[in-house]
Amino acid sequence: MEVKNIILEVLKKEGNPLSAGQITEISGLDRKEVDKAMKVLKDEELIVSPKRCYWEAKK
Numbered sequence: 001m002e003v004k005n006i007i008l009e010v011l012k013k014e015g016n017p018l019s020a021g022q023i024t025e026i027s028g029l030d031r032k033e034v035d036k037a038m039k040v041l042k043d044e045e046l047i048v049s050p051k052r053c054y055w056e057a058k059k
Contacts, residue, residue: 003029003037008046008057017054 010026011018020038024031038055041047047055 003033004041004046007034007037007041011047011055011057017050017056019053020055023055 006027006029007023010023014026018026020031020034023029023038024034027034038047042049042055046058048058049055
């Protein structure tokens, strides 16, 4: 499964905003991979930041 899809799954499953560090812990992915994928997700407007450094899947 692609890293972007894993991140979106984690965000949807948790149901509350998470930091990149929390996503890394939950998913078991490498932090650098998470950061790269989150940048792409942000550019594609699939995730939003309700508060600084926390992200959630766009509804």
